[in-house]
Amino acid sequence: MKKDPHNESKRWRSGPTWNTVFVPNASTITELRQAAASCKACDLWKRATQTVFGEGAPNASIMFVGEQPGDQEDRTGHPFVGPAGKLLNEALAEAGIARSDVYVTNVVKHFSWTASERGKRRIHKKPRYSEIQACRPWLEAELRVLRPQILVCLGATAAQSLLGREFSVNRQRGQLVDSSLAPYVTATVHPSSILRAPDDKSRRLQMRAFVSDLKKVRQLAEKRRAA
Numbered sequence: 001m002k003k004d005p006h007n008e009s010k011r012w013r014s015g016p017t018w019n020t021v022f023v024p025n026a027s028t029i030t031e032l033r034q035a036a037a038s039c040k041a042c043d044l045w046k047r048a049t050q051t052v053f054g055e056g057a058p059n060a061s062i063m064f065v066g067e068q069p070g071d072q073e074d075r076t077g078h079p080f081v082g083p084a085g086k087l088l089n090e091a092l093a094e095a096g097i098a099r100s101d102v103y104v105t106n107v108v109k110h111f112s113w114t115a116s117e118r119g120k121r122r123i124h125k126k127p128r129y130s131e132i133q134a135c136r137p138w139l140e141a142e143l144r145v146l147r148p149q150i151l152v153c154l155g156a157t158a159a160q161s162l163l164g165r166e167f168s169v170n171r172q173r174g175q176l177v178d179s180s181l182a183p184y185v186t187a188t189v190h191p192s193s194i195l196r197a198p199d200d201k202s203r204r205l206q207m208r209a210f211v212s213d214l215k216k217v218r219q220l221a222e223k224r225r226a227a
């Protein structure tokens with residue numbers, strides 16, 4: 001029988017201590033969000049507008065973890081509100097999962113960007129390994145407070161930082177992975193990858209595959225609720 005990681009006393013070990021900021025032993029996401037607002041544990045805060053902490057239902061059983069806030073998320077302070085967030089909403093609706101029933105967050109909480117050639121746009125820049133590690137205590141704190149039943153990594157950055165560098169989203173998407181992070185852990189693509197599809201046909205195919213992965217998540221949640 002699968003062990004419930006939420007009952008394991010050693011479950012919430014401290015992560016590596018790149019983070020020099022105190023992560024409070026808070027009991028609510030609101031307290032964590034307030035504390036993270038002044039985090040300066042890595043350099044990403046310097047060029048970002050604000051910390052974009054996770055958001056969602058306080059009793060969400062499903063947690064989605066992406067890579068980082070994007071341009072619109074950085075401006076508004078809310079995760080998954082830009083084009084990728086809208087596509088995630090569409091896919092969740094198609095899969096029968098209410099956005100209000102889930103919690104969404106990222107492996108880093110500040111926008112990592114570089115200026116476009118003409119300097120007019122802020123282009124997404126993949127966060128460094130050290131930045132992801134620095135931010136890890138915040139994600140661990142979110143997991144500790146929320147205790148989701150199902151953890152879904154969106155995209156390679158989230159999957160590899162949480163499930164190991166060898167994890168391949170292409171090969172292993174939609175599969176359950178043995179992990180101490182939550183009772184059920186899986187990964188799929190990041191919705192932004194669907195937005196980058198070269199044409200309508202491949203976009204439709206990628207969207208269908210994404211929705212299919214999310215339907216498995218919904219079925220798992222239903223099975224878990226019925227147990």
Ligand code: SF4
Pocket residue numbers: 019036039040041042043044045051108109110131134135136138
């Ligand atoms: S990205 Fe994370 S660790 Fe780095 S400053 Fe922002 S909240 Fe702190």
